[in-house]
Amino acid sequence: MENFLIKGGTPLRGEVAISGAKNAVLPIMAATLLTAEPCVIRRVPQLSDVRFMGEILASLGAKVKLDGSTLTVRAAGVKGLGDYNLIRKMRGSVCILGPLLARSGHAVVSLPGGCVIGARPIDLHLKGLEALGAKVRIDGGYIHARARKLKGADLFLGGRCGPTVLGTANVMMAAALADGVTVIESAACEPEVVDLAHFLNNMGARITGAGSPTLIITGVKSLHGAEHEVIPDRIEAATFAVAAAATRGEVVLRGARADHMHAVLDKLRQAGVTVERSGPDLKISRRGRLKPVDITTLPYAGFPTDVQAQMMVLMTLTPGISIITERIFESRFMHVSELARLGADIAIEGPSAIVKGGKPLSGAPVMASDLRASAALIIAGLAARGKTEISRIYHIDRGYEKIDDKLRRLGARMERVQADTSKEPRSGFRQKAAIGP
Ligand code: EPU
Secondary structure, X not given: OEEEEEEOOOOOEEEEEOOEOHHHHHHHXXXXXXXXXXXEEEOOOOOHHHHHHHHHXXXXXXXXXXXXXXXXXEOOOOXXXXXXXHHOOEHHHHHHHHHHHHHHOXXXXXXXXOEOOEOOOOHHHHHHHHHOOOEEEEEOXXXXXXXXXXXXXXXXXXXOOEOOHHHHHHHHHHHHOOEOEXXXXXXXXXXXXXXXHHHHHHOOOEEEOOOOOXXXXXXXXXXXXXXXXXXXXXXXXXXXXXXXXXXOOEXXXXXXXXXXXXXXXXXXXXXXXXXXXXXXXXXXXXXXXOOOOOEEEOOOOOEOHHHHHHHHHHHHOOOEEEEEEOOOOOOOOHHHHHHHHOOOEEEEEOOEEEEEEOOOOEOOEEEOOOHHHHHHHHHHHHHOEOEXXXXXXXXXXXXXXXXXXXXXXXXXEEEEXXXXXXXXXXXXXXXXXXXXX
């Protein structure tokens, strides 16, 4: 196993190219199961989650080829049974359920467990597929779904915490090949859902309303192969933006989609960070003092839960009190105890973290618990005085393409070193940490 060793205190300066979005490419890869023809996907980030998804598609019978950032998938024939050992590695793989069901009339997919950031049920995915006429049962840790022919329906997909991103993706993909019209109310509006709808429409689907809470899908008899370029990763861009601000740096985010990042950019500006747009690029710089801001995570276009941990680091550096409230995933505060090891003063009160910021952070050994918590620890290490060693960095490789290379090019002093596991900090989340986003 490898660790990151970071020597903090250097402002990040320069330009960084934003990669394709992990959370867009995963459902798009699943959508390639809907056709026997080849699909070509461009701007695919090199991530372990993309590799896992490629292995899952291959295990279902698809031919998968990754050439640089171009992925070609041809699912001439598909098996309905997803491999338990592959699927359990990655929660996002649940979005093969809808396409498998639509394509082959049945799907047996292992039930994704909870993960370190929360319980993560899939009741809404199943509710949506049942509304389209699927018979669903859970048996032996697997979801068994069957439907000779899916039928369009009107359905409501809102849950306790609002819409569901992958649930919307699953039902939209199944409905694309159903008989008749499906109307999904309270659909997720995330840009990744819109990107999937564009890809499906390129394949011959008839979907309107993507990006709004009402999705209308008119089923078609078959879909064909298509080419598509994945949207830039708004969460990666936000992570670099926060890192630039936290280190008093100046970084240009090449190809970032500012129109997907309004909530994050607004909070950064409120916090005293300078955000300048120039064409497709964004320049982030910080010269003056930071100001505390309160943040509540919400479904899109609200502040994304996937940037909550990173923003918390910035608030630990900000004199005053900031309140960060997590409304999407109930246990997404695993980074708090690790940030405390660097000297951060954060108290958890129900769904809120109360951050008393302004004291400088100092380097320490810490352990990553999930993808975005890892990103937060890297930012904290870059801003802290002295050395920070982060263990369990396999989490970061799931969702950030070559993050250490990109940061080094911006001047960060960080390297991958072989882990000395006898020195790993102890923590209570060992068991659950293996399941990814
Ligand atoms: N929920 C239900 N029932 C369901 C599905 C979801 O109650 O059937 C609840 C969840 O427990 C949560 C809320 O609804 O409280 C939202 O969950 P959602 O289904 O939208 O999450 P997801 O689709 O499983 C995706 C991303 C996550 C991101 C969330 C929210 C992928 C692969 N994952 O998860 O990304 O945090 O949407 O935006 O797209 C990450 O990249 O680090 C990550 C965790």
